[in-house]
Amino acid sequence: MKPSGPIPPDYQARDGQLLIGGETAEALIARAGDTPLFVYDMAVVRDRVARLRAALPDGVAVHYALKANPYPPLLAAMAGLVDGMDVASAGEMALALESGVAAGALSFAGPGKRDRELEAAIAAGVTLNLESDGEVERALAIAERIGRVPRLAVRVNPPFDLRGSGMRMGGGAKPFGVDADRAPALVKRLIGAGADWRGLHIYAGSQTLDADAIIEAQAATVALAAGIADAVGVPPPTVNLGGGFGIPYFSGDAPLDIARVGAALGDCLSRRPSALRDTGFAIELGRWLVGEAGVYLTRIVDRKTSHGETFLVVDGGLHHQLAASGNFGTVVRRNYPIALAGRFFAPADEEASVVGCLCTPLDRLGDKVALPHAEAGDVIAIFMAGAYGASASPAAFLGHPAALELLVG
Numbered sequence: 001m002k003p004s005g006p007i008p009p010d011y012q013a014r015d016g017q018l019l020i021g022g023e024t025a026e027a028l029i030a031r032a033g034d035t036p037l038f039v040y041d042m043a044v045v046r047d048r049v050a051r052l053r054a055a056l057p058d059g060v061a062v063h064y065a066l067k068a069n070p071y072p073p074l075l076a077a078m079a080g081l082v083d084g085m086d087v088a089s090a091g092e093m094a095l096a097l098e099s100g101v102a103a104g105a106l107s108f109a110g111p112g113k114r115d116r117e118l119e120a121a122i123a124a125g126v127t128l129n130l131e132s133d134g135e136v137e138r139a140l141a142i143a144e145r146i147g148r149v150p151r152l153a154v155r156v157n158p159p160f161d162l163r164g165s166g167m168r169m170g171g172g173a174k175p176f177g178v179d180a181d182r183a184p185a186l187v188k189r190l191i192g193a194g195a196d197w198r199g200l201h202i203y204a205g206s207q208t209l210d211a212d213a214i215i216e217a218q219a220a221t222v223a224l225a226a227g228i229a230d231a232v233g234v235p236p237p238t239v240n241l242g243g244g245f246g247i248p249y250f251s252g253d254a255p256l257d258i259a260r261v262g263a264a265l266g267d268c269l270s271r272r273p274s275a276l277r278d279t280g281f282a283i284e285l286g287r288w289l290v291g292e293a294g295v296y297l298t299r300i301v302d303r304k305t306s307h308g309e310t311f312l313v314v315d316g317g318l319h320h321q322l323a324a325s326g327n328f329g330t331v332v333r334r335n336y337p338i339a340l341a342g343r344f345f346a347p348a349d350e351e352a353s354v355v356g357c358l359c360t361p362l363d364r365l366g367d368k369v370a371l372p373h374a375e376a377g378d379v380i381a382i383f384m385a386g387a388y389g390a391s392a393s394p395a396a397f398l399g400h401p402a403a404l405e406l407l408v409g
């Protein structure tokens with residue numbers, strides 16, 4: 001038997017049935033029409049936003065990084081909860097604008113923005129987080145051509161990374177942002193060209209559960225921003241401090257202590273260098289806000305035995321939920337939290353491997369997990385499916401239908 005991750009405490013049962021947003025899995029499937037189905041519970045998202053705001057010092061803006069989950073009904077609900085959204089393509093930008101977020105509350109990062117993406121952002125009044133000298137020149141030329149004053153920030157590749165981070169995005173040679181020593185010259189260049197300089201974007205990594213690592217990275221980020229501000233001689237209107245808050249996917253993981261992170265950030269900002277006295281700060285989070293709010297429901301199609309091992313073959317798979325198969329940014333495959341929706345909290349009485357319907361050995365959603373006895377027709381619930389699920393999986397691989405999605409709460 002191999003352990004599974006902890007089921008988020010937000011999920012309860014009624015008569016043994018898993019409830020999501022107060023409804024049973026079967027009722028939700030009937031409402032959506034079929035399995036596989038992603039259900040997102042907005043009540044869980046609201047809880048996370050409220051907890052975050054309670055933990056963070058006053059005045060620190062909360063941004064949602066859309067790439068975690070761009071499902072339009074979720075974005076529309078999110079638009080009223082957060083202070084801004086961060087997008088990484090013109091497609092995401094269009095979704096965010098449709099969700100009702102003001103253009104002025106959007107920022108657009110990402111290496112390799114095409115000219116038409118830069119133009120769309122400048123025309124809409126969205127802040128571009130520029131990632132290279134070349135991109136700065138292209139943005140300035142496009143703004144000049146279309147007769148707009150562009151809102152431009154510079155993304156800085158920090159000379160440190162977020163310790164314990166699942167995906168390192170700073171420290172050393174990186175395709176993201178400009179190296180810190182290059183940033184002051186670039187900021188001066190765009191101020192000199194008449195752009196509306198919006199400030200700095202500094203992102204050091206993702207998915208850490210270690211509060212000390214985040215505290216350390218935030219302090220280093222504030223110091224780095226102050227150094228750049230000093231070198232530029234103009235205070236940055238805003239500094240986006242990044243995020244990187246992780247969620248407990250696996251056995252043994254403990255939730256991030258956000259109260260400690262928030263208290264340390266308050267302390268750090270209260271002692272910030274005078275170059276940042278009038279600066280506004282933001283943090284940007286994806287998975288921490290939405291990851292635990294999603295459940296992937298997939299029905300067992302077949303139950304079989306091979307060499308003594310029980311396989312539960314489901315109608316979903318890695319084409320919807322790549323991360324749960326261990327093929328999205330993890331080195332060692334471990335089990336996400338998993339349960340039988342119709343016998344939630346029932347004691348496990350067998351060991352089974354839950355495999356998807358794709359004809360590849362990679363398609364394993366639960367490896368030798370402990371479950372109550374299950375048969376074809378039963379529904380498997382895989383938790384932590386609110387971030388990097390449907391939109392981060394190879395949906396076209398093997399030609400099965402896309403998963404359904406439903407927002408509740």
Ligand SMILES: *Cc1c(COP(=O)(O)O)cnc(C)c1O
Pocket residue numbers: 065067068086109203205206207243244245284285286287288387
């Ligand atoms: C991916 C990404 C995020 C979101 O990361 P999470 O781990 O989901 O919080 C935020 N900002 C940037 C720049 C990113 O690349």
